[in-house]
Amino acid sequence: MPSYTPPVRDTRFVLDHVVGLDRYSNRPGFTAASADVVTAVLEEGGKFVAEVLFPINHSGDQQGCTRHADGSVTTPDGFKDAYDRFVESGWATLSAPEQFGGQGMPHVVATAFEEYMISSNMAFAMYPGLTHGAIAALLAKGSQEQKEKYVPRMVSGEWGGTMNLTEPQCGTDLGLIKTRAEPGGDGSYAITGTKIFISSGEHDLTSNIIHLVLAKTPGAPDSSKGISLFVVPKYLVGDDGSLGARNAVTCGSIEHKMGIHANSTCVMNYDGATGWLVGEENKGLAAMFIMMNAARLGVGLQGLGVAEVAYQNAVIYAGDRRQGRALTGPAQPGEKADTLFVHPDVRRMLMEGKALTEGLRALCLWGALQVDLSHHAEDEAERQLADDLISLLTPVIKGYGTDKGYDIATNAQQVYGGHGYIAEWGMEQYVRDARIAMIYEGTNGVQAMDLVGRKLAQNGGRAIQALFKLVGDEIAVASSADATRDFALRLDRALKDLQAATMWFMANGMQNPNHVGAGAHSYMHLMGIVATGLMWLRMLTAAQAQLAAGEGDAKFLEAKTITARFFAERILPDAGALRRKIEGGSDSLMALEPEMFAAA
Amino acid sequence: MPSYTPPVRDTRFVLDHVVGLDRYSNRPGFTAASADVVTAVLEEGGKFVAEVLFPINHSGDQQGCTRHADGSVTTPDGFKDAYDRFVESGWATLSAPEQFGGQGMPHVVATAFEEYMISSNMAFAMYPGLTHGAIAALLAKGSQEQKEKYVPRMVSGEWGGTMNLTEPQCGTDLGLIKTRAEPGGDGSYAITGTKIFISSGEHDLTSNIIHLVLAKTPGAPDSSKGISLFVVPKYLVGDDGSLGARNAVTCGSIEHKMGIHANSTCVMNYDGATGWLVGEENKGLAAMFIMMNAARLGVGLQGLGVAEVAYQNAVIYAGDRRQGRALTGPAQPGEKADTLFVHPDVRRMLMEGKALTEGLRALCLWGALQVDLSHHAEDEAERQLADDLISLLTPVIKGYGTDKGYDIATNAQQVYGGHGYIAEWGMEQYVRDARIAMIYEGTNGVQAMDLVGRKLAQNGGRAIQALFKLVGDEIAVASSADATRDFALRLDRALKDLQAATMWFMANGMQNPNHVGAGAHSYMHLMGIVATGLMWLRMLTAAQAQLAAGEGDAKFLEAKTITARFFAERILPDAGALRRKIEGGSDSLMALEPEMFAAA
Incomplete structure (x- = not known):
């Protein structure tokens, strides 16, 4: 059976040396995150998830969720108890605003904890994860009354939340939704329709579930411009906060899926359920994107979280399992065979795991800092830079992070x-479990199109220029130091590939937008390599500085140095191939008529 | 639910234009394969598997195998009936020698049929697949008496066969096996030990199961040089062929696996079971490799077979599902949305599927021809060339084929x-299902080491030089024709990358063998790209020739031409990155002490 140890030391290293969290400690939004508190969150939070959530991960997968004849859903054994402890210990409230009962921690700290929770039990982590998305949408677009009615008990974890977008005939293309919202005359709407793939749609963890639902009002435009967002509680909530009548929303079935068995993926039937408009009519998609962007970063983090626990166990197995001998002669001649560690190809897989999990951890936490700064930065320029960077990199963190x-x-x-x-x-x-993260919250192909079709060109390319400047400036500094020059020059080659690919899109996209679409996925990976490369440049620089000063844990810092070199030698070379693929354009992709695909 | 159509047209194209089967029609070993017979095998065989095996693929996965308290195992509903029909229709006997009741078809034709069987139902195909491996070992190493006793009823499909190598403490490193064989004094041995991961180890499809088992005789060397091979029938077989006493070999449990649920993966307990030596004492590993090499080509074919049926269904879905609009404006303005075919990133995934399945099909069939020629070629030089090429490429077909x-x-x-x-x-x-093919019959890392550590250097590098000459010669010819020049020049760049990587190994491997091990997996992929590229060069050449002559199905041939271009633009570029990774050597891979891997 697997084990899990929260990588607190690495998180700490990233927060200190990549994110530079202490530089922000006096700013609004960061004051709750003193060094002591952050340490306590990482250590105690890590301990909690490892002790409470991890032990029910495998059993939860094997047992799965059960839907009963009355439409109720039972989570696997131990989930309800673990959820109660999760709520009682206050882990649900970490980054929620203090005015709604949260602890007001910065997003970057909550993200560090969230990684541990995913590693421990991804299916479990999705229940509070969906609630956080719903809270974000209500805070951004809900009325004051809606916020006061729903948010505090969602923050506390007493109630859950969901996102209801997909229908049988549409996922990506939400303009095709059929769910209807008929005004009741009293400010409420009657919601009717079927939603599918609703994560955490029905379960036994919370006393109420607050569904956020996309639907169309009568006469709304027949496109994504005619979508409105509604809040539809499972149990109606009285003005005093008491639970009232059961609403007409039920779980019709739960899906049998490849993984995340312990999270209930529901078909939700709305049969004239009572709901209330959130934000403006026909502006539902914008409201939904508030949830979606937060959720996409969260899904990118799922890529990291599952990879981390899988990697950890592979390392343990490589040290336990004895098979064959080192190519250079027996490493442990007293044993019948050497451990798997002696085999270069096993090392290759482990080093890729190390280089990418540590790189993605830095990227996810640095990205979370940009979310914080986009709200709390001191001046408008800094705020806008952070917003530009995280808007640009959200599809990369989601798409590259989950592919990897x-x-x-x-x-x-x-x-x-x-x-x-x-x-x-x-x-x-x-x-x-890892497989779903490439699919939901917009498939990775949709992420790639969001990146090249929307994010690149926004504001005259301001965000991509900012990224080029950021990476270029840090390469320039690192190129002048012996300890980092080689890495910097190799990263510079990848940056130039990214820049050339961007220029190629600009030169060819106007003539034929398919040229951009054809290279989108490769471009997302190319940017992922450069962004993760920047993180490794920072980690290498910090490790070298500490080693030179005789500070820190020498073994840990040497490992960072060696792994940076591995990243340069084994991951950066893909940048050139990705650029060449992009420059191949779309002609050979788009030429076949549909019936020409079959070889039969 | 998925569907499946055997790609007969493409198989035919490959047999005619890549394999050139008709050139061999008068040779020994090929005489049974007249054009008419081959066509009948493909068409009728394809029809059989699509109608009989495919419908029980999904249900077989959902139901799985059941082990009963008495150790017996029941296959999923419909499997026994389908197996009976498979045997009655004669599909079990295709390539077996005529003297043992087979049809004596060349391996290349049996391979074409085997692909269809895997696509229809991989778990089912493994039952006769394991039997074929056991037949091969008995024919190669068994005594005349053993051949006569066991082989005819295994050929007919009346009895099954298995390979018993792995034990809890050893898979790759067979020197560690503990199973013992004590001589009984009458020529038989008492076999005692536990074998795990035994595919088709126990089931209800056949009246007897002939196990081939690796074990150690008393005093045997404590290494892979002390392994012997034994035949251990489930039911002892009398001299008249009648089934006698139940042997002391039982299924202790069946594994719960990620996939191939309908194939029973058994823990087999040998409690003094009666067995007989196959071949010479302590030469069991060589005998086992006869099975293994055939099995590895079969596993490479599993990579292709599962990919083909998955690809086919993705093509169908892309034509059915409507979502979003083409980047160039609505392609089907009368519909609410365009089909997925309009989206370049969906096309990218489909074209990769097409370029690789068709390329791998050609490679698998061309490889199967080499197996035939290694037995039946006219002169020793041709026989040796074929043997060299297939020895070299077996790990590539297995490793690259299943990764892809x-x-x-x-x-x-x-x-x-x-x-x-x-x-x-x-x-x-x-x-x-596809996932297991990367693991069993030697993990793909083991394949990569077999390629670089054994096959490259054998006979002074004769095989790799032969491959370089083959590819180089065909590039030279194709470079002189307008229709194939561009592809040939691009393939030449990949060939030069492969040659440079080979030289790098030669220059650096003596000094430190880990340098070779560190690049082994990349090298296997690099050779896979070049070998598949050679297949595409042949297909492109044939398609262009037919188009120029106004022969053949123009759409099919245009699709070949376009897909060749896609292969050149989107798959060949990886060769350069792989070469750079190889040239990075092993320093950064091997530097970490085991305890430095953990980030925690």
Whole structure:
């Protein structure tokens, strides 16, 4: 059976040396995050998830959720108890605003904790994760009355929340939704329709579930410009906060899925359910995107979180399992065989896992800091820079992060050989769980199109220029120091590939937008490599500085130095191939008529 | 639910224009394969598997195998009936020698049929697949008496066969096996030990199961040089062929796995079971490798087979599902949305599937021809060339073929969006099934080491030089024709990357063998790209020739031409990145002490 140790030391290193959290400690939005408190959150939070959530991860996968004849859903054994402890211990309220009962921690600290929670139990983490998304939408677009009625008990964890977008005929293309909202004359609406793939749609963890639902009002435009957002509680809530009548929203079935079995994925039937408009009519998509952007960063974090626990176990297995001998002769001649660590190809898989999990951790936390700064930065220029950078990189963190998370989980499973394929060893669950993160909250192809079709060109390319300047400036500094020059020059080559690919899009996209679409996925990966490369440049610089000063844990810092080199030698080279693919354009992609695909 | 259409047209194209099967029609070993017979095998065989095996693929996955208290195992509903029909229709006997009741078809034709069988139902195909491996070992190493006793009824499908290598403490490192064989004095041995991960180890499809088992005789060397191979029938077989006493070999449990649920993966307990030595004492590993090499080509074919059916369904879904609009404006303005075919990133995934499945099909069939030629070629030089090429490329077909098979299945699932993650749509099964092919019959890391550590250097590098000459010669010819020049020049760049990587190994491997191990996996992929590229060069050349002559199906041939271009633009560029990774050597891979891997 797998184990899990929260990587507190690495999180701390990233917060100190990549994010530079202490530089912001006196700013609004950061004051709750003193160094002591952050340490306590990481250590105690890590301990909590490892002790309470991790032990029910595998059993939860094996048992799954159960829907009963009355439409109620039971989560796997131990989930309700763990959720109660999660709420009682206050872990639900970490980053919520203090005025609604939250602890007001910066997003970056909550993100660090969220990674640990995902590693421990991704399916569990989705229940509070969906609630956080719903809170974000209500805070941004809800009326004062709606905020006061719903948000405090969602923050506390007493109630859950969901996002209801997808219908059988539409996922990405929300203009096609059919769910209707008929005004009742009293300010309420009667919501009717079927929503599918609703994560945490029905369960036994909370006393109420607050659904946020996309629907169309009568006469609304027949496109994504005719979508409105509604709040539809499972139980109606009285003005005194008491639970009233059961609303006409029920779970019609739960899906049998490849993974995340312990999270209930529901078909939700709305049969004239009572709901209330959130924000303006026909502006539902914008409101939904508030949830979606937060959720996409959260899904990127799922890529990291599952990869981390899978990687950790592969490392342990490589040290336990003895098979064969080192190519250079027996490493442990007293034993019948050497451990897997002696085999270069096992090392390759482990080093890829290390280079990418540590790189993605830095990128996720640095991205979370940009979210904080976009709200709390001191001046408008700094706020806008942070907003530009995180808008640009959200699809990259989601798309590149989850593609790589799946690769890392697959490699970790591979280290186990045949045992990796057997359920009781726990590794195959990580592959199955990691797989969904590439699909939901917008498939990774949709992320890639969001990046090249929207984010690149926004505001005259301000965000991508800001990224080029950021990376270029840090390369320039690092190129002048012996300890970082080689890495900086290699990263510079990847940056130039990214810049050339961007220029190629500009030169060819106007003539034929398919040229941009054809290169979108490669471009997302290219930017992921450069952004993760920037993180490794910062980690390498900090490690070298500390080693030179005789500070810190020398082994940990040497590992950072070696892993940075591995990143440069084994991951950066893909940048050139991605650029060449992008420059191939779309002609060979778009030429086949549909019936020409079949070889039969 | 998915569907499946055997790609007969493409198989035919490959047999005619890549393999050139008709050139061999008068040779020994090929005489049974007249053009008419081959066509009948493809068409009738394809029809059989699509009608009989495919319909029980998804249900077989959902139901799985059941072990009963007495150790017996029941396959899923419909499997026994389908197996009976498979045997009655003669599909079991295709390539077996005529003297043992087979049809004596060349391996290349049996391979074409085997692909269809895997696409229809991989778990089912493994039952006769394991039997074929056991037949091969008995024919190569068994005594005349053993051949006569066991082989005819294994050929007919009346009895099954298995391979018993792995034990709890060893998979790759077979020197560690503990199973013992005590001589009984009458020529038989008493076999005692536990074998795990035994595919088709126990089931209800056949009246007897002939286990081939690795074990150690008393006093045997404590290494892989002390392993012997034994034949251990489930039921002892009398001299008249009648079934006698139940042997002391039982299924202790069946594994709960990520996929291939309908194939029973057994823990087999040998409690003094009666067995007989196959071949010479302590030469068991060599005998086992006869099975293994055939099995590895078969596993590479599993990569292709699962990828093909997953790809086919993604193509169908892309034509059915409407979501969003083309970047160039509505393609079907009369509909509410365009089909997925308009989206370049969906096209990217489909074109990768097409370029790789068709490329791998050609490579698998061309490889199978080399197996035939290595037995039946006219002169010793031709025989040796074929043997060299297939020895070299067996790990590539297995490792590259299954890595890519998994990628293609994952991409096909991705085309389905959220529906791809739901069991009832059938796509997630393909990913789970494809995953095992990267692990068993030697993990893909083991394949990579077999390639660089053994096959490259054998006979002074004769095989790799032969491959370089083959590819180089065909590039030289194609470079002189307008229709193929661009592709040939691009392939030449990849060939030069492969040659440079080979030289790098030669220059650096003596000094430190870890440098070779560190690049092994990248090298296997690099060779996979070049070998598949050679197949595409042949297909492109044939398509251009036919188009110029006004022969053949123009749409099919245009699709070949366009897909070749896609291969050149989107897959060949990886060769350069792989070479750079190889040239990075092993320093950063091998530097970390084991305890430095953890970030915690």
